[in-house]
Amino acid sequence: MRFAGKTVVITGGSSGIGRGSVELFLREGATVVMGDIDEAQGTAMMSSLGDSFLFKKCDVTQESEVKALMDFAAEQTGGIDVVFNNAGAGGPRDAIDEISGDDWDFAMALLLKSVAMGIRHAAPHLKKRGGGAIVNTASVCAFQAGYGPIAYSTAKAGVLHLTKIAAAELAQYKIRVNAICPGFIQTNIFAATVGANEDEAREINAFLGQAAAGVQPVARPGVPGDIAEAAAYLASDAAGFVTGTHLLVDGGLLVGTQASWNPEIPGMLDAILPEHLR
Numbered sequence: 001m002r003f004a005g006k007t008v009v010i011t012g013g014s015s016g017i018g019r020g021s022v023e024l025f026l027r028e029g030a031t032v033v034m035g036d037i038d039e040a041q042g043t044a045m046m047s048s049l050g051d052s053f054l055f056k057k058c059d060v061t062q063e064s065e066v067k068a069l070m071d072f073a074a075e076q077t078g079g080i081d082v083v084f085n086n087a088g089a090g091g092p093r094d095a096i097d098e099i100s101g102d103d104w105d106f107a108m109a110l111l112l113k114s115v116a117m118g119i120r121h122a123a124p125h126l127k128k129r130g131g132g133a134i135v136n137t138a139s140v141c142a143f144q145a146g147y148g149p150i151a152y153s154t155a156k157a158g159v160l161h162l163t164k165i166a167a168a169e170l171a172q173y174k175i176r177v178n179a180i181c182p183g184f185i186q187t188n189i190f191a192a193t194v195g196a197n198e199d200e201a202r203e204i205n206a207f208l209g210q211a212a213a214g215v216q217p218v219a220r221p222g223v224p225g226d227i228a229e230a231a232a233y234l235a236s237d238a239a240g241f242v243t244g245t246h247l248l249v250d251g252g253l254l255v256g257t258q259a260s261w262n263p264e265i266p267g268m269l270d271a272i273l274p275e276h277l278r
């Protein structure tokens with residue numbers, strides 16, 4: 001019960017990582033206020049998750065709605081202790097020489113400005129509480145090319161820098177700010193990005209499960225609970241000396257090439273040395 005008596009605000013909690021986090025923070029004793037654009041799912045969660053769960057419709061691309069979510073959480077529960085800025089989607093997939101300015105603006109509003117506004121409008125409430133913790137969802141896409149669309153990846157890299165600067169500015173108020181960089185996690189995001197239907201979405205996640213052993217050293221798919229555990233750690237008192245940084249939760253996806261962890265793949269020395277000198 002690490003969060004008994006605490007109010008935790010989570011965005012994008014109708015599905016995937018956010019949903020897993022809602023459930024974990026509730027199990028740990030928190031009152032959870034969840035904001036999401038998916039009103040039907042949020043309302044259904046209100047009837048299934050009990051009195052410690054509140055939902056408010058919130059489109060994180062709209063500053064006024066982000067502010068309204070934070071104000072609602074504070075009014076309804078007496079204050080805010082933790083904010084998990086997590087909502088997101090894959091966004092436009094066009095190449096750098098094809099993407100439109102409007103699509104670029106949308107991706108930045110959804111994935112970067114939304115986090116900035118989440119921090120902006122949570123901070124006054126966290127200050128009133130005498131401190132708190134903010135966790136932002138970034139991605140492995142922040143580090144390398146090839147894991148996601150260009151605007152998405154650029155925005156996620158921005159989330160890491162925003163996390164650092166915000167942590168520096170807010171430390172004086174005892175507010176910690178950190179980010180999580182998930183690897184491939186079985187959620188709806190891939191299906192939503194390619195516009196798949198429900199059957200195709202199941203197929204995508206089953207495929208991700210089977211492919212996991214060839215994708216990263218930890219031979220199982222990442223699940224929302226893996227990221228929820230990281231969010232709970234960063235939000236908890238156990239991380240009291242941790243701020244302005246990120247936690248990579250990717251099953252080792254970024255440790256190196258497949259040759260570095262899979263003995264069946266020829267290593268770099270095999271690739272660059274003549275056979276008799278290996």
Ligand code: NAI
Pocket residue numbers: 011012013014015016017018035036037038058059060061086087088089090110137138139140181182183184185186187188189192
């Ligand atoms: P998901 O599709 O399962 O959940 C995303 C949630 O965000 C949904 O509930 C959706 O309704 C909500 N949402 C989308 N646009 C919104 C908006 N404008 N306003 C409010 N809510 C909105 O996807 P997932 O995977 O759980 O994504 C959560 C976060 O994790 C995102 O920021 C995503 O970029 C990030 N992430 C996911 C990875 C993965 O492999 N699943 C990897 C790295 C990062």
